[in-house]
Amino acid sequence: MSILSVKNLTKEFKNFKAVDGVSFDVGEGEIFGLLGPNGAGKTTIIRIIATVLAPTRGTVEVLGFDIIKNSEEVRKNIGVLTTDIGVYERFSGRENLRYFGELYGLSKEVLEKRINELSNLLEMRDFIDRKAGKYSTGMKQKLAIARSVIHDPKVLIFDEPTAGLDVLASQTVLNFMRQSKKPGGCVIFSTHQMHDAEKLCDRVVIIHKGKVIANDKVEALKSKTSSDYLEDVFMKMMRV
Amino acid sequence: MSKTILTIFKKELKDTIRDRRTLMAMVVMPMLLMPVMTIGMFKFMEYQVEKQGEKVVKISIIEKGEAPALIEMIKNQEKIEIVETDGEIKDAVTNGDLDLGIIIPENFQENIDDQEVANITIIQKSTDIDSGSALARISFLVANFNDQLLQERFADQEINPEILSKVIIIPEDVATEKETGGFLLGLIIPLFIVMWAITGGQYTAIDVSAGEKERKTLESLLLTPVKRMDIVFGKFLTVSAVALTSVIVAIGSFYVALIYSGGFGSMMQDGQSSGAEGIVESAAINFSIEPQAVLLLLAVSLFLVLMFSAIILSIAIFAKSFKEAQSYIGPSYLVVILPVVLVNSMPGFEPTLWFFAIPAVNATLLFKEVLMGVYDSGHILLTLSSLIVYSVIAIFIATKIYSKEGVLFRD
Numbered sequence: 164m165s166i167l168s169v170k171n172l173t174k175e176f177k178n179f180k181a182v183d184g185v186s187f188d189v190g191e192g193e194i195f196g197l198l199g200p201n202g203a204g205k206t207t208i209i210r211i212i213a214t215v216l217a218p219t220r221g222t223v224e225v226l227g228f229d230i231i232k233n234s235e236e237v238r239k240n241i242g243v244l245t246t247d248i249g250v251y252e253r254f255s256g257r258e259n260l261r262y263f264g265e266l267y268g269l270s271k272e273v274l275e276k277r278i279n280e281l282s283n284l285l286e287m288r289d290f291i292d293r294k295a296g297k298y299s300t301g302m303k304q305k306l307a308i309a310r311s312v313i314h315d316p317k318v319l320i321f322d323e324p325t326a327g328l329d330v331l332a333s334q335t336v337l338n339f340m341r342q343s344k345k346p347g348g349c350v351i352f353s354t355h356q357m358h359d360a361e362k363l364c365d366r367v368v369i370i371h372k373g374k375v376i377a378n379d380k381v382e383a384l385k386s387k388t389s390s391d392y393l394e395d396v397f398m399k400m401m402r403v
Numbered sequence: 404m405s406k407t408i409l410t411i412f413k414k415e416l417k418d419t420i421r422d423r424r425t426l427m428a429m430v431v432m433p434m435l436l437m438p439v440m441t442i443g444m445f446k447f448m449e450y451q452v453e454k455q456g457e458k459v460v461k462i463s464i465i466e467k468g469e470a471p472a473l474i475e476m477i478k479n480q481e482k483i484e485i486v487e488t489d490g491e492i493k494d495a496v497t498n499g500d501l502d503l504g505i506i507i508p509e510n511f512q513e514n515i516d517d518q519e520v521a522n523i524t525i526i527q528k529s530t531d532i533d534s535g536s537a538l539a540r541i542s543f544l545v546a547n548f549n550d551q552l553l554q555e556r557f558a559d560q561e562i563n564p565e566i567l568s569k570v571i572i573i574p575e576d577v578a579t580e581k582e583t584g585g586f587l588l589g590l591i592i593p594l595f596i597v598m599w600a601i602t603g604g605q606y607t608a609i610d611v612s613a614g615e616k617e618r619k620t621l622e623s624l625l626l627t628p629v630k631r632m633d634i635v636f637g638k639f640l641t642v643s644a645v646a647l648t649s650v651i652v653a654i655g656s657f658y659v660a661l662i663y664s665g666g667f668g669s670m671m672q673d674g675q676s677s678g679a680e681g682i683v684e685s686a687a688i689n690f691s692i693e694p695q696a697v698l699l700l701l702a703v704s705l706f707l708v709l710m711f712s713a714i715i716l717s718i719a720i721f722a723k724s725f726k727e728a729q730s731y732i733g734p735s736y737l738v739v740i741l742p743v744v745l746v747n748s749m750p751g752f753e754p755t756l757w758f759f760a761i762p763a764v765n766a767t768l769l770f771k772e773v774l775m776g777v778y779d780s781g782h783i784l785l786t787l788s789s790l791i792v793y794s795v796i797a798i799f800i801a802t803k804i805y806s807k808e809g810v811l812f813r814d
Contacts, residue, residue, distance in 0.1 A: 215625045238628040245626070249619025251414075253421040265410045266627040310623060 166191050166349045167212070167318055171221035174207050181207040183373035184221070189349045189366075194340065196360040196367030196381075197353040198397065204373040205353045206246055209322050213243045225318055239267070242316035246323045248307040252296030256287060256306045259295055260313055267314035274313075281309040284342070286335055301332035308336065317348035324352070325359055337363060357394040367393075369400055376400050407629045411637025412644075419607045419645060428606045429645050433599055433653030438660030441591055460502040460537035463488040463495065468509040470523075476548055477505075483540060496526045496534065503527055503537035518556060580689035585775040588690060590747070593770035595653050596700070597743050597763050600707045601736055603649025604642040605715055611638045612719040613728035635716070635802045642712040650704050661690060696773045699783065706790035707766045711739075713797030720804045743767050759785040762793050 165188035174182040182204045189195040199205050210216040212223050214234040222229055228236040251259050257278060264274035282291050285305045290298065295306060304324070312319060321340060325333040337359060343350055354360050360367060361381060369377040377384060377400050381393055388399045419425040459482045464474060477483060488495050488504070495501035504526035514521035525541065528534040554564045578586070615621045624634065692700075715732055722728035743763050746752055759765040765786040772779060 213626050215622060235628045235630075238626060241626075243623075243626050245619075245622050247619040247622065249621075249623070251418060251620060252618070253418055262410070262414045263623070263627065266407060266624075266629050268407075268628075307623070311626075 164191060165189060166193075166226060166347075167351070168224045169208070169212070169221075170223065172208065172211060172218055172223065173220040174204075174211060174216065175219045180373055182211070182218075185368075185370065185373070185375050186221075187368045187375060187378050189351060191349060192344055192346060193365045194344055194350045194352060194363050196364035197351055197370065198355065198357070198360055198367050199370035200355055200401070203370040205370055206322055208370070209243065209245075209320055209351075209353060212237075212320060213241060214238055239314070240316055241318040241320060242312040242314065244308055244311040244319075244321045244324055246326065248303050250295040250298070250303055250306050250310070252294065254295055255293055256282075256291040256295055256298070256302075256309075259306060260309055263310050264313045269314060277313060277315065278309075281312065285309055285339055301328050304328055304332065304336065308339065312343065317345070318351070319343050319348070320351040320353070322353045323355075325354070325356065333359070357392070357397050361393040369397065371401060405633055407633045408637045408640070411629075411634060412640045415607075415611050415638055415641035416644060419610060419641060422610065425607055425610070425645065429603060429649045430652055433603065433649045434656045437595055437653045437657045441657065442660050455532065455536050458482065458533060458536065459484050460533055460540065461486050461500075462503045462505060462537060462541070463492060463501050464505045464507065465492060466507050468507055468511040468513075470507045470511045473507070473523075473545075473548055476544060477541070480540065480544055483537070492526055496528050499528075499531065502531070502533045503541060505541070515552065581691070582775055584690040585692075588692070589771040589774040591657070592654060592700075592774060593767040594743065594747050595657060596650055596704050596770060597707065597767060598740065599650040599653045600646055600704065601711050601715070601739060603653075604646030604708070604712050605732060605736075607645045608638075608642040608712065608715040609719045609722075609725055609728040609732070611641060612716060613722040613725050617724045631805045632802050635720075635798070635805050639712055639716055639798060639801065642716055643708050646708045646712055647705060650708060651701075654700075658690075658692075692774065693776070695778075696776075699773050699778075700770060703766050703769055703786060703790070706787060706794060707763065710762060710790050710794040710797060713794050713801055717797055717801040717804055720801055739763050747771075756781065756785065760789045762790060765789060 167189040169185055169187050172182055172185045173180065185204070185208060197205050197208065207216065211218050212225065212230065214230050214237055217231070222231055224230070225237045226240050228240070230237050250256075251262070254262070260278045260281070261274060264277065269277065278291075282288050285308060287302070287305050287309065290302050291306075295303065298306065304327075308321075308324065311321075319340070324336050324340070328336065340350055340352060340363060352360065352363060364381055366380050367377070367384070368375050377396075379387070384396045385391065385393070388396050390396045390399060461484050462477070463486050464477070465488075466474070478485060486501065488501060492501065492504035492506070496504050506524040506526070508522060508524070511521050511523065523545075525538065527538045550567070553567060557564045557567065576583075615624070625631075714735075718731050718735065719728040722731055739762075742761070746754070746758070746764055747767050754768050758768060759782045765782075769782055769786045772782065
């Protein structure tokens with residue numbers, strides 16, 4: 164059964180087609196890679212799934228909820244980490260998380276428990292009570308991740324979560340994604356770093372110029388293109 | 404009110420209060436600026452006039468002919484110093500060594516004795532304030548001299564000097580002390596309220612909308628299941644709360660300063676009485692405001708604030724950055740304040756009913772009425788209801804803008 168189903172999705176902006184008839188399904192318990200070079204249309208697809216952009220044609224179903232007809236239900240069930248991380252700088256990390264927890268309608272006890280849990284998982288204890296304005300990029304990214312999963316969503320979507328992070332911070336983030344896989348849900352990992360995708364993803368789609376050019380298991384793609392690494396697969400597919 | 408609106412309101416309020424610039428705009432500026440600017444200005448003018456009155460002016464008299472009585476009178480006048488001048492008297496007045504020069508012609512006394520017209524020439528510099536006050540004092544003195552002279556001449560011819568009596572005006576003001584106070588307050592308070600209703604929340608409005616976009620936190624807010632309407636409402640309430648606080652602080656501090664400083668009324672009265680030469684007895688001015696007037700001022704201010712907050716928030720939401728928002732809002736401030744200043748300062752302006760349907764202008768006119776103790780239910784209802792309608796329209800537009808993806812993701 165698919166948790167998330169993208170159906171013939173197209174998004175046109177004033178003068179160009181950012182997404183052109185994209186379809187794919189993500190199954191239960193999968194870590195699914197959404198791969199492609201910069202500007203391929205990954206972020207637009209994610210924004211449409213997250214209901215902040217409306218599709219020109221096609222639709223997406225998340226846990227059976229349609230993004231257009233049931234956008235509120237969709238938003239309740241997904242956690243999205245956007246590429247542009249911004250946190251409220253005059254608030255501490257904890258205050259940032261509290262605000263979003265309240266907006267998701269969490270009760271006080273559940274919220275405080277969840278904040279402590281995420282603080283441990285993402286190794287934020289040392290700085291969570293400091294003003295977010297003083298955070299480093301890595302700290303901000305961890306806070307942004309914690310914020311996006313504060314309501315313990317079934318479907319997680321991470322858009323370039325390791326961009327600009329050092330090796331240590333990247334490891335924490337990747338481990339967190341691995342642990343986030345859970346029954347009844349899925350994780351979508353959008354990246355252009357093939358190395359990370361290869362380590363983590365069960366299945367990937369490769370998007371190029373708004374179109375799907377490959378959609379398969381990592382191993383299957385490797386043997387199809389007789390490559391040893393996903394990076395080579397990627398390079399070969401791009402050339403086609 | 405939904406719980407999420409309250410959550411957003413509380414968060415934005417906390418956020419904006421932690422920003423020193425908001426505190427400046429909301430509390431410090433209105434608290435200091437208003438009383439200092441207005442009362443300070445009046446006090447300064449008062450001080451200047453007083454100083455001018457105390458000033459001893461230097462006068463030189465060139466006697467080509469004799470004028471013993473007149474010169475005696477000038478010598479006895481207080482705050483006039485008679486000095487000797489060598490050289491050209493005009494040069495001395497020009498370079499400021501002398502405030503005024505008087506030239507008495509050769510046959511001055513003969514002309515007076517013969518009961519003919521006698522001239523004196525006065526050298527003055529109209530661009531010099533001291534020269535001006537010297538001229539005023541000498542003119543006043545010469546007028547007294549003339550009166551005395553005429554009385555003597557009438558006495559010589561055994562005519563009753565009473566026939567010299569001229570018409571004297573005895574003004575009686577039917578305006579009560581309260582009305583006078585209300586009128587003076589009406590010149591300033593409406594303008595302040597409108598001004599702070601716009602500017603008080605401006606910084607916060609930009610910060611919660613364009614600022615949030617610029618700092619890249621907006622998208623994560625839109626990712627939550629919260630309704631767009633609730634987001635706009637929470638932000639709108641924050642801006643309104645900040646603006647209303649600044650209005651109340653501005654008016655409150657102005658009023659307290661007015662009461663403690665003795666007010667600017669004495670100055671205005673002085674201005675009048677010096678013109679009419681002591682005929683007008685300075686009336687006491689009562690600056691107290693009736694409780695129902697305070698309530699009405701607050702109610703109208705509230706709706707004024709709601710309307711402006713909604714308009715400014717709409718504009719700021721549309722902008723993609725702080726700077727862009729500022730450059731949009733700057734001119735809009737002028738559009739509002741110009742007509743308000745106009746109706747506020749136009750003397751004898753009698754508004755027709757539809758003026759009370761023009762936003763901001765209606766509040767200004769109503770504030771003036773209320774401060775003078777006039778309660779016109781038609782004006783009050785029209786003002787309040789039109790402000791409510793404008794507020795609702797502005798909030799509706801702000802919500803629409805927040806739902807447009809193009810505005811949200813303009814890069």
